[in-house]
Amino acid sequence: MPTTLHKTRKQISKKRNGVVNALHEKSRDSMRLHKAGVRDQRIEKLAAARSKKEQPLGIPSFVHQYDEEYNEAKKARRPGRPASVKEDLLKAKINILEEEYKSGFVMPDLLDNVNVNALHLWEGSWSYLTQLKWVKVNSEGQVRPTSFPSGGTN
Incomplete structure (x- = not known):
């Protein structure tokens, strides 16, 4: 976790005898605090992007390979009618693949x-x-x- 803001705040409070809240908006010390905060946010953002695992590209497309065909079968069915055998089989395949994807x-x-x-x-x-x-x-x-x-x- 970045500590630049904490260190800068500590240095300024030592310089001002513990009073950090009484800073002018455009003062050097408030600008230092602002820069340190922005720097910490940027470092946290980069660290989060670096630590995030890259998702294999083929797996989500493999899991959702039957979605279009299932949606077409669902649209072709009239309202109030039971699902066709093809639609049931596609739904079962999709559910199996999603469960395997989770586990x-x-x-x-x-x-x-x-x-x-x-x-x-x-x-x-x-x-x-x-x-x-x-x-x-x-x-x-x-x-x-x-x-x-x-x-x-x-």
């Missing part, structure tokens, strides 16, 4: 160079996937290491 998608760890090289060499064999490192990415962008989804028994 976390299991995917290969693409931040590990060894893992990326192994994926390039992968020829489609199911048993080869157990050798890769896997991570679980949830909707908040948190990444946790995990094991192969099915344990490789399928």
Whole structure:
């Protein structure tokens, strides 16, 4: 947390024998306090942007891939009629994907160079996937290491 404002306020109060509230609007000390406050706000804003996790771009589009088709099926249905089978199936798919998105998608760890090289060499064999490192990415962008989804028994 930035402390520039606190330090500046402390220096000014020492200089003025503890009275910081009695400053003229355009005085040097009030300008110092204003600059320190602005600096602290800017640093906090940059720190927040830096610490915010980057959301993988493919996951939200994957989760909402059926939204258009579901909305079309919903619009095609007359008011007062029950939902069609297609509409029910699409709604179920959307709900499953959203639940998995909240709990976390299991995917290969693409931040590990060894893992990326192994994926390039992968020829489609199911048993080869157990050798890769896997991570679980949830909707908040948190990444946790995990094991192969099915344990490789399928």
